[in-house]
Amino acid sequence: MITSQPHRLTSGGLIDRSLLLNFRFDGKTFAGFQGDTLASALIANGVKLVGRSFKYHRPRGILTAGSEEPNALVELRTGARREPNTKATTAELYDGLEAASQNRWPSLRHDLMAVNQLFSPMFVAGFYYKTFMWPAKFWEAVYEPAIRRAAGLGRAAGVADPDHYDKTWAHCDVLIAGSGPAGLAAALAAGRSGARVILCEDDFALGGRLLADGGTIDGVPAAEWISRTLAELASLPDVRIMTRTTLFGVYDGGTYGAIERVNDHLPSPPEHQVRQRLWRIVAKRSIVAAGAIERPIVFAGNDTPGVMMASAMRSYIARYAATPAKRIALFTNNDDGWRTVEAALDAGLQIAAVVDARPDVSAAHRALAAKTGFAILNGFVSGVDGGKDGVRKISISLAGGARAEVEADGLAVSGGWNPAVGLTSSHRGRPKWQDDISAFVPDGAPPDMVAAGAANGAFGLGACLRQGFAAGAAAAQSAGHSGSAGTPPVADDEAFSLTPLWHVAGKGKAFVDYQHDVTAADIELAQREGFESVEHLKRYTTLGMATDQGKTSNVAGLAIMAAISGKSIPETGTTIYRPPYVPVAIGAFAGHHRDENFHATRLTPSHHWAVEQGAVFVDTGLWKRAQWYPRAGEKDWLETVIREVKAVRSGVGFCDVSTLGKIDVHGPDAGTFLDRVYINTFSNLAVGKARYGLMLREDGMVYDDGTTSRLAEDHYFLTTTTAKAGPVMQHLEFCRQVLFPQFDVQLTSVSDQWAQFSIAGPKTRDLLREIVDPAEDLSNEGFPFMGAREVSLRGGIRARLFRISFSGEMAFEISVPARYGDALVRNLMLAGKQFGVTPYGTEALGVMRIEKGHVAGPELNGTTTAADLGLGKMMSTKKDFVGRVMAGREALVAPDRQVVVGIKPTDRARRLRSGAHVVPKGEIPGPANDQGYVTSVCFSPMLDQWIGLALVERGRERIGEIVHAHDPLRGEDYDVELCNPVFYDPDGGRQRG
Amino acid sequence: MRIVCPFCGERELGEFTCLGDAKPLRPAAGASEDEVFDYVYLRDNIAGEASEHWYHGGGCRAWLKITRNTLTHEISSVEPAAGVGARQVAK
Amino acid sequence: MAEFSWLSRSPLEHVLVVGAHGARDVAPGISLTEVRNFDLIQVMARRGKGAELANAAKVRFGMAAPDLPKAVSASDVTLIWSGPDQFLVLSKSGKHTIDILSQAFSQSASLSDQSHARALISVSGAKARAMLAKLSSLDLHPAAFPIYAAAATSIDHTSVNLWRGDDRPDGQAVFNLLVFASFAESLWHTMLDSAAEYGVDIGYSGELG
Incomplete structure (x- = not known):
């Protein structure tokens, strides 16, 4: 064990000498104490060189003791947890910490890339723009790979982060950033007044500069005042103090972003705990007491x-x-x-x-x-x-x-000191120049935010306490809390006299932006080349664009620019401040939403039954849908799908269609309302009947389709496509509340109330008779095509039956309340065993709809009209409906529009692919003679060849014509014949039988 | 951004969907193609106070008419749509 | 002829495992309880019939339906505000079914059965608010969300109805959530992930208590 820390004082400091922590830096073992940062531990061990600079690979040490650090950036941890560009100045030391320096090869002390310094005339401001211009073809082959190798500081882990991140919300009256004298005084005043207070402190210890600078407050040493204050705050019911938490962003409406490093101070988070937590804090008022950042003076070396x-x-x-x-x-x-x-x-x-x-x-x-x-x-x-x-x-x-x-x-x-104006300026507020401290102070902050203490340009201890306390009391009051704030803490003010000094001219490199290696000479060059505006200066030199966001460099940079361009600093101005104030891990923004939790998943009531069957699922929006049900011995998905289709067309099968959007449309005006949203008429639909409906957008393009049934005089049951369930509900509510508020109609989504299955095939009725109560008449007369009504099932369950068909077969859709969905599917299997009932997935469903020429998502793609889809005749001329007028526009009714047509390859053995372009036979494919494209394809088990649907100019007039399919994406060219899109049972006898 | 729904109270942006300009009114049946064209396509690109349709789909499903400053995101008024809830509107 | 059984299966039946979940070194900070069977009817006033519906509700339930985001309870029913001029009727299976209520409100409202469309989960425990804060942007502070407060809101971009019931005998607040059935498993996983660090006690009850 290494215990010697040659540069450690034998007494004093806020470290716990009884807790010795071992750590490694660049493979060498050192020791530090609890309460150290990595930077303080390195200093205690006499380590001065901690990194190499970005461009010139100059040796760099530790510059600051906080989150403004531009130099001491390390790779922290190893393996999957390795995190580049971590500031040694804020990384808390823990036992076993491993860190490595960055941007050096082969070692920190002997970095061969330091040769860059010899070429430094080449690396001046704008060198990328100037150097890598020509020859143009060198960019991809030579320059970019070389730059990529040399660029960047640390190395990302390259594998998935094993830790969990969390996102949460918090609400308060008064939010305070910073726990220095101003922040603690603000929390005292607001908390005593009865306000709900949240105070965020970046550091793991509370007190801000008091921790290093001490002082006397209320007649006692600062440390004692801090512990008294914390005890009082802890006794208040609604004051929450959050350490290791940085307020990084200010968003609209009093919403703030904060990142809590919950377990960054441990080698890895304890079981069930998160590494970091992203807080979205909603606050009525906020007080920025984030202090100030000491600024360097720019001189050679x-x-x-x-x-x-x-x-x-x-x-x-x-x-x-x-x-x-x-x-x-x-x-x-x-x-x-x-x-x-x-x-x-x-x-x-x-x-x-x-x-x-x-x-x-x-x-x-x-x-x-x-x-x-x-x-x-x-x-x-x-x-x-x-x-x-x-x-x-x-x-x-x-x-x-x-x-x-x-x-x-x-x-x-x-x-001198620059108030931390990042948070107060993040709503495009521009800070204002204050001459007596030669610094920018907050201005233009959102109305519910104030700055206090050093962040507001008040550098004396007494002033910090006074401002913080007053801000806390005022914030509590304006948030509606009138309790007494009590007596403010008191301290003396130190003298602060300053004569501005930014840059000492001289020989040798004088750095303004340490992290991006921007020198005073670079700023002078930028000015000579005309990049004088601060926004240009920033982008041309990359001043302030590193991960430290120029906390130590921006003001000095623009002060130098002001001096050489003969303007004042306020005239020169500042760049825009944007969140985040400190780098925030992407993992924290993602939180729980990664991998299988990337988004919520929707499951149908029969999902677990389908899993038992070995179904293969496809993601359809948020849904998991059974795509096909493979059986032992089937060599690929196509064999499975062919079996499923043939089983349906020759016997009976069923498919889970619970994912369709389902909406109850109630009310005396329900029919008239539907007349407005569909192109066809629903007010004249008889009770007990279903009808296919098509709705347009107001611009005349097709929006969605589905079957809607009238279950009672004042009750329609509307279905939408799976994809559009949510959007159609929103659209219908818009129609109900905004466009047609005169109609007495009520809408409710019942998508999740019903488990719905399509049962299809010539033996459908045989199967249904097994499970439907024998008293129900399912004959063609008793339950004709497009009939829709409630029936009883054996065992007393009520269900709805709809005689509708997507497959072209004799078919019914049956729906039962969702909790019976699992039972229904098992009962269908049981009852259908004797008929060889076959569950089929969305793929077979798609094959059968293509065989029947039914349009679906690929044809309802937002660019097609009802007529394009062959459904123009549905469009009523006797009523108003959404999209009616625009659908009649010249271009939308032009005779040369691309319309749905069937296609078959001239070579029966050829596979079709959707996306292929259609061009006249004999023409060279190109935009000039592009006549459409293939939308949907499948292998048709009934025709024993690939077939497809396409949108083709004047397609319906060209049935029988051979055209050329051009597929540059897959490098395929072949001829196809345009044909009737209804490939199978064109007169529709099967579904009506 | 936070929006004060007149029914639910203050809620975060994620519960709402913005449809856009609420000024154009849908022309009555029988309107000319030009009138409908304007309704569908013509929009002012307002830098300042704009009237917009928003949907509280993640809450009470009310359509709202919101006056929002497009420069500051400040919301100065939130009104329910004419036909929200059971409100009676003359035919 | 085959004999069919019609087993009702709740949307959480597959995923809910009774017992402890997550951190074990602490007393469970969260209790999650699913209620498996209930009647849930959406009642929406017809145009201009708000007052009529209110009267009919008083007659039917002996109490006024909520016209603000609140829940009101009688011995056998809870009425939960779900939007302007609409509310949900939650009751033990068979008490206030769609058939019964349709008659009571035939003149004033449109009704939709949601009994199978939702899963009902109650969340309580010392860490209930901390866990719900990860899911919901609402302020659930006792002063902002008192007993019987209700909200139509979203979790994970999914609509939910959330309301506070009576406190537990030990004084802990109880938050009830109605979530869409198809989302229930996915939300359950999210809830478990959010609750794991506090220790979870998982259970269910067949009927509404």
């Missing part, structure tokens, strides 16, 4: 490992008791940076020097320097001497023009 944000450096020292350096230099333009000096001195570290860009450093700081014995240099850091082993020496341009050098192994940098 600012990406050398060991150069770190000043606030991050004191976080590592104070919160994690880990020392990034022994002898620290500070480069600052503001008072806040000096706090790092104090933290370092408290920890017994050396201060090499403070380089302050301001000539007027405060007396207190001067006194500190004098007392401690370090120099304050008025000037700028202009270069860093160091490399993959860290910083060695710092070059300084002094204000007077002289140069100086300071030896140090760490450089803390503070360029």
Whole structure:
């Protein structure tokens, strides 16, 4: 076991030294403590080099201590759980953690790709656009494969994620982002007022900057105030504090997205638990107390490992008791940076020097320097001497023009603070510039959202508490809670004086965007080439487009652009902010909806019986439908389907048609209403009869078809196709409520109430007589073709019988209440045994409908009219109906429209394929002479050859003509004969018999 | 987005389907082809307040007329369709 | 001639396994109970007959039908609001069948039998709200969704009727769900997945309690 952590302080910090955790980085074993992040543990072990940069493969260290980190990105975990581009600065350490550096080969220390630095003139802004332009054919063969190999940072796992992710909803009055002083004060005020509060904190510990910076609140140390506050919040009934949860998006109507890393701090989630949970939070009011992000200063060598944000450096020292350096230099333009000096001195570290860009450093700081014995240099850091082993020496341009050098192994940098405006700006709100802090502050936030504390540009502790508390009280009140918020917490405000400084000109690469390797020179080049607008700058240089979304780089980038283009920063403006604020795993968005749960599945009442029969199922929308029922010894699906068809046509079979949409249409005006939605008339349908109906869209194209029966004077039972069940219900409700509200009609979906089977074949009546009560007359006279009525079954069950046929055979559809569907199918098998009853699937159903020339989905494809389908005569001329006028448009009644026609290959042995194009025989296929296409094909057991339906120009006038079928997709060309689409029993005698 | 259904209360977007512009009214039977053509196809592309038909299919199945700002998604009014529920409308 | 049996089979019969599911190291946070047999009739007022239907309902059930998203209960029946001018009548099998109700409401409403179209599942337990929050976008906080509150809403893009019944004797809230029969198995899997981390106790009852 490795226990030495050479860069760990012996006391202090918020780590639990009794819980030693072993972990591996690039194959080497280290130890850290509970309470560490991977970054703090690496620092405690003296690891400075953690990654290689994106373009130039420059050695990189840890820059920050939070989710804004652009450098310290690692592959976390191994195998199927391997996750690239994970920030070491937010990854919680656990025992057994494995991480690997990225973007290096063969190793982090000896990365051959660093040769890219020699070619760096080539990799300037826009190099893709400039370099890979010609020769054009090189793109696919050479450039793209090479770029793909070199591009990207980490490697995805490449196999399915074994963990579960969850999605859930939450509702509250007041949602708070951040648990720093402002966030906790807001939660106190809102919670005390009686509001339902949710507070989301990114970190695993609560307190925000207080965790590192401390301070005194209400006369007690910050840590004590935090624990008091948390105890009070826990005592309030409706306050929920969520750690490890990042609020990443703001959506319309007070809906927010948050990601909770439920078990990312463990090697793998415990059994039955999820890895991460996506929260959709609906809040009446929200308070963004997400703090601010310290910004770098751009100077040559600012990406050398060991150069770190000043606030991050004191976080590592104070919160994690880990020392990034022994002898620290500070480069600052503001008072806040000096706090790092104090933290370092408290920890017994050396201060090499403070380089302050301001000539007027405060007396207190001067006194500190004098007392401690370090120099304050008025000037700028202009270069860093160091490399993959860290910083060695710092070059300084002094204000007077002289140069100086300071030896140090760490450089803390503070360029000031940028309020985190990502959430307040995500509704296209543009932040506004505030001169006294030289930063953008929130503006244009949605009306139900406010920012408080550092996120609102208030950097003093006292101000954070005051703003947070006031925001919490106001939010609770406007959400309708008038309880007393009590007394606000109180603290002093620190001084914050800053002189803006963005960029120190000098030799060597000065990085603006560390993650995308965008330098100050790239921005200058972009400006010279005319990409001056911030949106152009962003896209041309890729500034801010990496996974860190430019949290440390955007403002500096546009400040540099402003300076070189002679504009002010507010004139230059910002780019649009979009969610997510931090990267969110796709798995979390999918949640439960993956693999077999990708969408809900619908099963018919006889599903499990069909499974017992060994049926093969097909997905039809959400439904599982039995496609065919293979028997032992059958060599393929075609053999099975041929058997099923022949069994029906010679004996009797049945097919589950429960998936059809079924709608009860009730009311005195039900018939008149149906006249409006169907092209044919239903008001004159006799009770006890069924009729085939066709409905159009208002543009005149066919929408759906189905059989509708009149069961009572004021009750019709309407069926739709399986696919259109939902849409037709919506359409009918639109007709009922919006288009024709005058009709007294009521609609109810009864799709799931009835199990329905089509029983077909010459022995259908024999089979039915076995299960239908003998008192029922099923004779041709007693139950004629298109009859529909309720009957009793043996055993007392009531059923509905419809004498309708899709197969062209003598057929009935029978429906029973769904809970009897399973019993019905078993009884049909039992009763039909003597007749050789055969269950058949959707494939045989399809074969028989093609043999009969019935149109279905492939013909009702949204581009066909009733006439195209050969059903033009159904269209009533005596009434209004949806689609009537538009169906009469010139182009929709043109004689050369593509209409449904049958096709047969001239070579009887040939297989047909749907999708083939129809062109006149002898013509070269092409768009100019395309005359239609094949819609449906099948092997017809009755004709013993492939047959099909096609939509062909003037098809019905061309029966007997040989045309050419051209199928470029499958590389097939063959001749087909246009024929009558009714291939089998064209006079329909079988179904009426 | 959240929509306050006049019958169900505030619900999330996923329960609703938008059909589009509610302004064009279906011409009476006997209208000319041009009138119907306009009804079917002519739509204003409104940047601002638009009147739209929405269906609460994931809830009470009421058709609603919603005034929504297409720029901000702000909803300023939600009205039930004329024939919602058992409402009587003159023939 | 063959003798036929007409076994009624609930949509969850195949998939429901009585007993414990999911986490076992905690006391079950969720109870899931299916009710297998019931009559369920959709009643929709005819145009202009809302008041007439209300009167007829009072006569038939001895209580007003809900005209807001609520459920109302008498000893042998629960009326559940399902939309404007419509409600569901849930009762023990045979009590308020479509035939009986059709006569009671023949002048004022259109009726549709839904007894076989739905599965009825009740969800209760200390973690019931946490589990339902994964399925439903509704706010089920006691203040927002009190006893007898009802909603016509969606789970997994599927329409459901959800209402709160009387609390359990131990004070835990009870949420009742009517889900479409064809979706029932699929939703059941989703519910089990959502509940697994809390520990589930699964059961069913033949008749409405």
